[in-house]
Amino acid sequence: MESTGGSEAEAQAKWVEVQDLLKQRLITVDDFTWKLPRQGAEAAADGAEEEGEVLKYVGGVDMSYCKDDPSLACGAVVVLNLPTLEVVHEEYTLARPRVPYIPGFLAFREAPVLLELFGKVKENAPHFYPQLHQILVHAQLIMVDGNGILHPRGFGLACHLGVLANCPTIGVGKNLHHVDGLTLSSVKQLLGAKQDLTNLVTLMGSSGIIWGAGLRSSPISVKPMFISTGHRISLDTAVAIVQMTCKYRVPEPVRQADIRSREYLRKHQIKC
């Protein structure tokens, strides 16, 4: 007997089907009611009042794994105020993901845990939910530690979460997932060739498809990050928001979720 109920290849084929199905609901253009906060200089230039709601909260999600027991993980969701980048809400959960990490299928490992966390926010802070059809209204937008359409089938964790939560999401990868001929050296080469202080490069694969953007938060920082559309947002808008939330190499929502999930794990594994 090879295994119980199906080979890994069969399981992955199912996952591919799920990804293709959910991808039909993916929106890769700006689809929200709020406006971007304008930078101080341009706001001062014309004293006109901002009309309509301005983006005020950005959520961030990440998961950390226990060094002793890799099957134990902590998922975290944080909500930051804009433009102060102050953490105004946080939620955690300890979990044992049921499937291993397989490149291209991260969502099947982490999305269930993160979606459960969104439910926890709803439970503990119901005032964040003026509308039932939106999962995380308070956050308005969620940054995900992992890629969006920068993915072998154009449907990474950020897309997966965005579609299931019906929420705008941005994918933030700290490492490049090699897709369509993209390589780290080619990205670095493009960034290095920049004459100006632009730290942004478009990730166009050999097929001509634009998968996302390579971005380094400062010219000094050698290692870029990789931004891609998650759901209900365009790449340009995603990049703009990432840039306005970057204090360090990684944007604060993702960085805080990373730091705090690791800290939560450290405090709780003492009992084990």
Next chain:
DNA sequence: GCGACAG
């Protein structure tokens, strides 16, 4: 066959 492969 060999290398690549988000977290």
Next chain:
DNA sequence: ATCTTGTCGC
């Protein structure tokens, strides 16, 4: 993801 402290520099 995780294994890992101090250290050099602004």
